[in-house]
Each structure stands twice: as C-alpha cells, then as structure tokens.
Amino acid sequence: xAARLRAIAPAVLAAAVLATLVxxxxxxxxxxxxxxxxLRGTDLSAxxxxxxQAALSALISCVLAIPVAxxxxxxxxxxxxxxxxxxxxxxxxxxxxxxxxxxxxxxRRGIVNVALGHFGIExxxxxxxxxxxxxxxxxxxxxxxxxxxxxxxxxxxxxFRLAATLGxxxxxxxxxxxxxxxxxxxxxxxxxxxxxxLTSFAVALTLGGGPRATTVELAIYQAxxxxxxxxxxxxLALVQVAISVTAxxxxxxxxxxxxxxxxxxxxxxxxxxxxxxxxxxxLDALAIALATAxxxxxxxxxxxxxxxxxxxxxxxxxxxxxxxxxxxAASVLVTLAVALPLALAATRHRWAEIAAMLPMTAxxxxxxxxxxxxxxxxxxxxSLALPMVLLTNAALSVPFATRILMPEIRTLQADYDRxxxxxxxxxxxxxxxxTLPRLARPLGFSAGLAAAFSMGDLGVITLFSDGQTRTxxxxxxxxxxxxxxxxxAGAASVLLxxxxxxxxxxxxxxxxxxxx
Amino acid sequence: MKPTLMxxxxxxxxxxxxxAQDKPVLTVYAPDYFTSEWGPGPAIEKGFEARCDCTLKFxxxxxxxxxxxxxxxxxxxxxxxxxTDVTAKARATGLFAPHNEDTSxxxxxxxxxxxxxxxxxxxxxxxxxxxxKLKNPPHSFQELLxxxxxxxxxxxxxxxxxxxxxxxxxxxxxxxxxxxxxAWAKLAPKVLTVTPGWSEAxxxxxxxxxDMVLSYVTSPAYHIMAxxxxxxxxxxxxxxxxxxxxxxxxxxxxxxxxLAQAFMDYILSPEFQKMIVTANWSFPAKLPHDQLPEVFRDxxxxxxxxxLPEAEAExxxxxxxxxxxxxxxx
Numbered sequence: 001x002a003a004r005l006r007a008i009a010p011a012v013l014a015a016a017v018l019a020t021l022v023x024x025x026x027x028x029x030x031x032x033x034x035x036x037x038x039l040r041g042t043d044l045s046a047x048x049x050x051x052x053q054a055a056l057s058a059l060i061s062c063v064l065a066i067p068v069a070x071x072x073x074x075x076x077x078x079x080x081x082x083x084x085x086x087x088x089x090x091x092x093x094x095x096x097x098x099x100x101x102x103x104x105x106x107x108r109r110g111i112v113n114v115a116l117g118h119f120g121i122e123x124x125x126x127x128x129x130x131x132x133x134x135x136x137x138x139x140x141x142x143x144x145x146x147x148x149x150x151x152x153x154x155x156x157x158x159x160f161r162l163a164a165t166l167g168x169x170x171x172x173x174x175x176x177x178x179x180x181x182x183x184x185x186x187x188x189x190x191x192x193x194x195x196x197x198l199t200s201f202a203v204a205l206t207l208g209g210g211p212r213a214t215t216v217e218l219a220i221y222q223a224x225x226x227x228x229x230x231x232x233x234x235x236l237a238l239v240q241v242a243i244s245v246t247a248x249x250x251x252x253x254x255x256x257x258x259x260x261x262x263x264x265x266x267x268x269x270x271x272x273x274x275x276x277x278x279x280x281x282x283l284d285a286l287a288i289a290l291a292t293a294x295x296x297x298x299x300x301x302x303x304x305x306x307x308x309x310x311x312x313x314x315x316x317x318x319x320x321x322x323x324x325x326x327x328x329a330a331s332v333l334v335t336l337a338v339a340l341p342l343a344l345a346a347t348r349h350r351w352a353e354i355a356a357m358l359p360m361t362a363x364x365x366x367x368x369x370x371x372x373x374x375x376x377x378x379x380x381x382x383s384l385a386l387p388m389v390l391l392t393n394a395a396l397s398v399p400f401a402t403r404i405l406m407p408e409i410r411t412l413q414a415d416y417d418r419x420x421x422x423x424x425x426x427x428x429x430x431x432x433x434x435t436l437p438r439l440a441r442p443l444g445f446s447a448g449l450a451a452a453f454s455m456g457d458l459g460v461i462t463l464f465s466d467g468q469t470r471t472x473x474x475x476x477x478x479x480x481x482x483x484x485x486x487x488x489a490g491a492a493s494v495l496l497x498x499x500x501x502x503x504x505x506x507x508x509x510x511x512x513x514x515x516x
Numbered sequence: 517m518k519p520t521l522m523x524x525x526x527x528x529x530x531x532x533x534x535x536a537q538d539k540p541v542l543t544v545y546a547p548d549y550f551t552s553e554w555g556p557g558p559a560i561e562k563g564f565e566a567r568c569d570c571t572l573k574f575x576x577x578x579x580x581x582x583x584x585x586x587x588x589x590x591x592x593x594x595x596x597x598x599x600t601d602v603t604a605k606a607r608a609t610g611l612f613a614p615h616n617e618d619t620s621x622x623x624x625x626x627x628x629x630x631x632x633x634x635x636x637x638x639x640x641x642x643x644x645x646x647x648x649k650l651k652n653p654p655h656s657f658q659e660l661l662x663x664x665x666x667x668x669x670x671x672x673x674x675x676x677x678x679x680x681x682x683x684x685x686x687x688x689x690x691x692x693x694x695x696x697x698x699a700w701a702k703l704a705p706k707v708l709t710v711t712p713g714w715s716e717a718x719x720x721x722x723x724x725x726x727d728m729v730l731s732y733v734t735s736p737a738y739h740i741m742a743x744x745x746x747x748x749x750x751x752x753x754x755x756x757x758x759x760x761x762x763x764x765x766x767x768x769x770x771x772x773x774x775l776a777q778a779f780m781d782y783i784l785s786p787e788f789q790k791m792i793v794t795a796n797w798s799f800p801a802k803l804p805h806d807q808l809p810e811v812f813r814d815x816x817x818x819x820x821x822x823x824l825p826e827a828e829a830e831x832x833x834x835x836x837x838x839x840x841x842x843x844x845x846x
Contacts, residue, residue, distance in 0.1 A: 131709075206709060206712065209709045211844045211845070225677065226676045376585070376586065470552075478548060480718070481714070481715050483718070483735075483739075484554060485723075
C-alpha cells in the first residue's frame with residue numbers, strides 16, 4: 001500500500017498544483033466579487049456560438065486529418081520526417097502571427113482571391129464564422145494529424161504482416177486494424193481540439209467579422225474590462241470549466257482502448273499489398289499536397305513579409321529573444337515534470353486525466369487575476385512575474401503533453417506491466433529502462449510543443465508584469481502598437497523561425513532517442 | 517555579448533543600485549506600449565530623473581485593473597496612460613488625489629475641468645485611408661454611411677476591448693443620437709472585420725487588406741515623419757470628430773506625494789510636451805500651436821470636436837453597445 005502511495009504521490013502533487021491554478025484562482029475572483037452573478041442574454045449567445053464553432057472546428061480538423069495521417073503512414077518519400085515536423089508548425093504559431101499569415105492567403109488581397117480573380121470567380125470572404133473555423137482548422141489540423149499518425153504507428157508491425165499473410169487488401173486493413181485504432185484515438189483528438197477552440201479569444205475576434213462571433217473568453221474579457229463585473233466573469237469562467245469537464249467525461253465514455261497486444265513495434269516499411277497501388281498512391285499524394293499547401297502557404301507568407309525587415313530590427317529584440325528562449329527551456333522541464341506523473345497515473349485514475357486537462361478549461365484572464373488576488377496579501381506580485389509566467393506557460397502545455405503521452409503509456413502498460421512485474425522492475429529503474437526510452441517519441445513531441453507554446457505566449461499574466469522583463473511576443477506587440485508594422489513583421493519572422501527550430505529540435509531528439 | 521560590454525553592464529547595474537539606495541523611488545504604472553524604446557517612457561524617465569533627484573520606476577501592464585485589485589495597498593505613486601473610458605470607475609475608487617494643476621490654458625479643443633485626471637496629450641478619432649489607393653474617400657460621416665456597401669471595406673476595433681472602438685460608439689451616438697442604430701445598420705456592411713485592439717486593425721490597413729481603418733487624425737504624421745510617406749491621410753468630417761485624451765493621475769496613498777506632484781508638474785512642462793508629440797504621435801495637451809513640428813501644424817484638422825462628459829458617456833455606453841451588437845447581428 002505504501003509503495004502504491006509513493007508511486008502515485010507525484011501525480012497527486014501535480015494535480016493539486018493544477019487545481020489550485022485553475023479552480024483556486026476562479027474561487028479567489030468569485031470571493032473578491034462577493035459571489036457569482038447572473039449571466040445576460042448576450043452571454044448565452046456567446047456560449048452557444050462558442051460550443052458550435054468549437055465542435056465544428058474539431059470535427060472538420062479530425063475528418064481532414066484522417067486521410068493526411070494515413071497517407072503519411074503508408075508512404076515513404078525523401079524528407080518525410082521533416083515534412084511531418086513542418087506540418088506541425090501552425091499549431092505552435094503565435095495566434096496574431098498566424099492570423100496575418102491567413103489573411104495574406106485568404107484575405108481580400110490574398111493569394112487565393114487574386115488567383116480566383118484571374119478566372120473571373122467571385123472572391124471568397126474569410127471574415128465571419130467561416131474565418132473563425134478556417135483559422136481553427138489551420139491551427140488544429142496539425143495536432144489531429146499527429147495524434148492520429150501516432151495511433152497508426154502504435155499498431156505493432158506483426159498485425160500488418162499477419163494481415164498481409166492473410167491476403168488483406170486496403171479495405172480489410174481499414175476494417176480490422178485501422179477502424180479500431182481510430183475508435184481509440186479520435187475521441188481524444190476531437191476533445192483536445194474542442195477544448196482549444198473553446199477558450200479561443202484573439203482568433204475569433206479578428207476573423208469573426210463582428211460581434212456575432214463572440215466567444216465565452218471574450219465575454220469574460222468584457223465582464224472584466226467593460227463592465228467591471230468580476231462576479232459575472234467568474235460565472236462565465238465556471239461555465240467554461242463545466243462545459244470542458246462535461247466534454248471530457250463524454251469523450252472518456254466514448255473512447256475505447258485499442259487492443260492490438262504487444263508486438264515487435266512499428267512498421268519500418270509499409271507493405272505494398274496493404275497500402276494499395278496506383279490510384280491510392282495518387283490519392284495519398286493529393287492528401288499530403290493539399291495539407292502541405294493549406295498549412296505552409298500562410299507561414300511562407302509571414303516569412304516573405306518579415307525576412308527583409310530582420311536587419312532593421314532594433315537591438316532590444318535580442319535580449320527579449322534570449323528571455324523567451326530561457327523561459328521556454330524552463331517551461332519544458334516544468335511541463336514534463338507535471339505531465340509525466342499525471343499521464344502515468346491517468347491510465348488508471350480518471351481524476352489524474354481530468355486534472356491534467358484542467359488548464360485547457362481555464363480563462364487566462366481569470367487565472368491571472370485570481371493568482372494576483374491570492375499572492376497579493378503575502379508578497380509583492382511583481383516579484384513573482386517570472387515564476388508565474390513559467391507556471392502558466394507550462395500549465396497550458398500540460399494537457400497536450402498528457403494527451404500525447406497517454407495512448408502510448410496505455411500501450412506500454414498493457415504490453416509490459418506483466419513482464420516488468422515478473423522481472424521486479426520498479427521505481428526509478430523502471431522509469432529509466434522501460435518508461436522513458438519507450439516514451440521518447442511522445443516525450444520529444446510534448447517537449448517541442450511546450451517550448452513552442454512558451455515562445456509564442458503573450459504573457460497571459462500582464463498583472464504580474466514588472467515592466468523590466470520583456471519577451472519576444474511582447475516586443476512584437478509593442479512594435480505594432482507604435483506603428484512599426486514592418487519591424488513587427490520582422491520580429492514575427494524571428495519568432496516563427498526560433499519557435500519552429502526549438503520544436504523541431506526537441507521533436508527530432510525524441511525520435512532519435514527512441515530505441516525502436 | 518562581448519566581455520567588455522558585460523563588464524560595463526555590470527558596473528552600470530552596480531551604479532544604479534548604489535544610486536537607488538539613497539534616492540527615493542517614484543513608481544509609475546503605465547500601459548505596455550508606453551515603456552518600450554519607441555514609446556514615450558524612456559524619455560520621460562530620463563527627463564524627470566534629471567530634475568527630481570529621484571529614481572523613476574515604470575511598472576508596465578494593466579494599469580487600472582491592477583490599481584483596483586491592489587486597492588489602498590497599491591505601490592503606484594502615479595498612473596499614466598489612462599483613457600477616458602475608465603475615469604468614472606477610477607474616480608469611484610476614491611484612490612486618486614487632485615492633480616492641482618491649472619488647466620485653464622491647456623491647448624485642447626475642449627475646456628478641461630477635471631480636478632483629478634490630467635490630460636498629457638490628445639488626438640481625434642478618424643478614419644485613415646491611403647489616398648493613392650482609395651479614389652473616392654468620404655467627405656462627411658453621412659457620406660461614409662450612405663456610400664454603397666462595396667465602396668470601401670473598413671476595419672474597426674471592438675468597443676468591448678479597445679478605447680478606439682468604444683470612442684467610435686460615442687462618436688456615432690453623439691452625432692446621430694436616437695438614430696445611432698440606423699447609422700450602425702448602414703455602416704455595418706462596410707465593416708470588413710472588428711479587431712480586439714488598434715494594433716491588429718492598423719496592421720490590416722498597412723498590409724492593404726482594408727481600405728480604411730479607425731485610427732486617429734495624427735496617424736498620418738507618423739508616416740510622413742518616420743517613413744517619408746504622405747499617402748496615408750485622415751478623412752475629415754464636418755460633423756465633428758471625437759476627442760481621445762490620454763490621462764495621468766496621482767494616488768492618495770503615495771509615499772512620496774511631493775515627488776508625485778512634481779511629476780504632475782513635469783507632465784505639463786514644455787520639455788515633456790515637446791517630447792510627447794513624436795514619442796506618442798499625438799497633440800500635446802499644453803503647447804502653443806507654433807511650437808509644434810511642421811508636420812503636425814499642417815495636419816488637416818476637423819473644425820468641430822465632439823466630447824461627451826464622463827457621466828453622460830458612462831450612461832450611454834451600455835445602450836450604445838447593445839445598438840452596435842444589434843446592427844451586426846443582422
């Protein structure tokens with residue numbers, strides 16, 4: 001029993017930290033406001049719009065990701081690994097940078113409409129609900145693709161070989177192997193994207209075309225800043241948490257673990273017979289080409305606009321860059337230290353999974369204000385500026401890291417628990433010899449995401465700012481705020497390149513550390 | 517970084533620390549944009565420290581929310597960079613002290629009588645366009661409303677998250693009164709999108725995505741002076757333009773009331789007022805017209821300035837927001 005407790009203690013601690021950060025801060029805001037206050041009609045329509053766009057964005061992202069992930073799984077070509085990493089880029093972009101990239105492609109003067117104009121076709125408008133959803137699919141298609149691709153790769157190679165021996169074609173493979181895998185992976189991917197879109201703020205605002213596209217997060221902002229009504233802000237934040245936790249519980253009910261059993265690991269080379277020839281190769285190529293064009297053109301547009309401005313950047317951009325880099329490095333460590341114990345516990349304890357997902361449900365504004373209210377009686381909040389930035393950056397990455405780790409941990413436990421028990425492999429030895437090496441791939445991916453999120457973060461906690469420490473995104477915003485749009489585009493390019501380089505390095509590191 | 521530079525940095529750090537020990541520190545809360553190298557913060561810090569024998573420390577971030585959360589335990593001696601949208605709420609906290617300045621000779625288009633909030637600069641809201649691209653700009657607010665829906669695409673800021681957006685609500689309300697809802701119904705189809713803040717909107721305009729942007733009459737001055745580009749102009753409307761002053765105030769709880777008062781004095785000094793013009797791309801609150809840079813003297817200006825008193829603006833903004841939302845719901 002004591003050993004059990006010892007094994008679970010890190011997860012309990014991690015869960016407590018996250019619960020304080022999300023629910024404790026919410027309680028602090030509600031307490032300060034003297035209780036929760038009622039919602040208004042416009043709040044209800046914000047809740048409706050939020051739910052609708054989040055569900056639709058998640059659905060479209062998942063449906064589109066299936067052919068892309070399948071194509072990437074069963075084809076081999078030069079630069080495939082790099083392309084898989086590159087396709088992850090939109091997910092890690094700072095929102096404002098991505099929105100300007102999307103406008104350069106889909107905007108009124110964007111590439112698409114210029115091309116359509118040549119053929120005399122009516123221009124498309126990105127502004128409105130369709131813009132919000134396009135942007136959300138742009139951000140989240142990479143996440144869905146990666147999660148589903150990981151699912152494919154987790155099917156042991158023997159199953160494919162057996163399928164080949166039995167004379168399966170692509171259709172049977174789809175029914176016997178791929179469908180159960182998707183059944184296990186899709187609910188998780190849908191849920192993750194649904195939650196991301198639930199708390200979206202800046203995107204919905206800029207491409208939403210007007211107040212019809214009001215999300216709950218914006219309603220919270222309005223309650224705070226326009227109406228100075230903290231009670232309503234807390235009520236809305238509570239609604240957001242409730243929706244998220246409900247979604248989480250539904251997803252857990254729907255999701256069934258795939259049971260492929262232990263095997264000799266993933267397929268090094270796809271088996272031609274199973275992947276189909278001719279037409280299917282063409283379709284796979286098309287899926288990859290379309291996804292690449294959709295995901296990478298806006299990024300190229302940002303770079304094209306910004307690269308020429310890099311030499312003109314003011315010198316202060318570089319200390320800001322350094323700050324961002326080391327905050328990102330620290331954030332990676334904190335993220336993994338919180339996410340790994342939670343993910344290990346989550347396969348057996350539902351509470352650990354819910355705790356890990358909590359930060360996704362949080363409103364950044366409520367979290368910042370609540371933390372400020374909690375800290376204020378004891379210390380000068382300004383002295384906590386960097387720890388708070390670190391903690392919140394890491395907290396926002398934990399749900400993703402946990403989601404990415406969980407399926408692989410489930411497989412690991414199903415396949416090796418008995419063997420490890422028979423060998424008496426426990427504690428740190430098990431962590432070092434079995435857990436970490438087998439999880440190298442998702443750990444690398446998670447670390448990459450955590451670093452990238454931290455790089456792109458705009459300092460959710462402006463209340464704690466001491467005015468001295470400046471990160472790269474803040475410098476970018478300051479440049480924009482004082483008319484220096486060209487230099488801001490240059491800073492955006494620096495941010496994009498560095499963020500992606502970090503993500504790429506950590507992601508690849510995970511691949512190389514994988515013994516398979 | 518080169519070792520010599522690091523050494524120099526370390527030495528200057530030690531020097532500042534030593535200096536900081538025997539000098540009082542005046543803490544000034546300011547918005548984020550204020551304290552960057554291209555904002556007015558550094559010049560203010562240098563200018564005030566040269567005359568106060570003190571250290572000025574900026575704390576950048578959400579100014580009023582922070583002061584309100586801290587209450588009478590706030591570390592702030594002075595706040596700078598407030599907009600008129602928050603003065604009613606700020607005043608109600610009772611945390612702020614009178615500025616004790618003579619505001620009878622300010623160079624503002626309206627008479628300023630507020631005893632607590634002191635303006636340091638101002639501009640008028642305006643729609644800015646590129647005259648090389650837009651051949652049929654509106655010559656009045658009414659013309660803007662009556663133009664065909666596809667005449668131009670405008671980006672505006674959200675009144676719930678931006679002072680420019682909120683000021684536009686009041687601008688429309690001031691001109692059209694009970695008919696403001698109809699005015700918005702005419703304007704809405706020409707609005708390309710609504711952004712959370714000024715930066716995103718202005719970025720979309722300079723990228724060529726939008727034909728017009730809700731900004732300020734002083735915006736063209738930046739392009740002329742810093743970029744030698746005179747293609748950006750503000751559309752001037754005879755109905756009048758809405759005033760957007762930026763304000764400072766001192767706190768009752770300040771541990772250095774004399775320094776705080778000296779800072780309020782400094783704000784209206786010619787040195788500060790001359791500096792703020794190009795540091796913040798706005799008109800100074802107290803500087804004779806002939807002392808302005810030529811570009812500012814030559815800026816096309818509206819004949820009429822609109823400005824609603826605080827109480828009236830406070831009363832109108834809720835209903836005005838509802839009208840705005842209804843116009844866009846169609």
